[in-house]
Amino acid sequence: MKIELSGDTFYPVGALENFLPQIGRVVELGDLPIAVFRTSDGRIFAALNQNPHPKGGPLAEGIVSGHYLYDPxxxxxxxxxxxxxQAPDTGRVTMFPVKVEEGQVFIAAAVLQQA
Known part of the structure; x- marks a missing residue:
């Protein structure tokens, strides 16, 4: 499934303190499970909680090191x-824009279209 994101509407998904460094957490955005990761340098990333591997699987249980996620x-x-x-494997995870304001984490999701 490929999901295309357009627009710039951000929705709150929780307080920054609820997203521990290097540990993934799943939040629901509409019907989509989103894996949220906080890196050791404090950056927040949000991805569709779906591994692009042909057999699929969740991403939230992955191990974060630097700005990389290692799928278990x-x-x-x-x-x-x-x-x-990263090589030698190929694929792409659907990522979502994220911002943090006043201690709250927001993820962008205006129009989600399945293609």
Whole structure:
């Protein structure tokens, strides 16, 4: 499933303090499960909680190191800044824009279209 994101409407998904460094947490945005990750340098990333591997699986249980997510099921390395799976594997994770304001985490989701 490919999801295209357009627009710039941000929705609150929780307080920053609820997202622990290097541990994924799943939030629901509409009907979509979104994996939210906080890196050791404090940046927040949000991805569709769906592994691009042909067999699928969740991403939230992955291990965060730097700006990379290491998938525990298939040992894939995913760049959280781009969503790209690193070589020798290939694929892309659907990433969502994130912002933090006044201690709250917001994820962008205006129009979600399945293609």
């Amino acid at each position: 099921l298939y040992d894939w390395k995913i760049d959280l800044t781009t969503g790209l799976v």
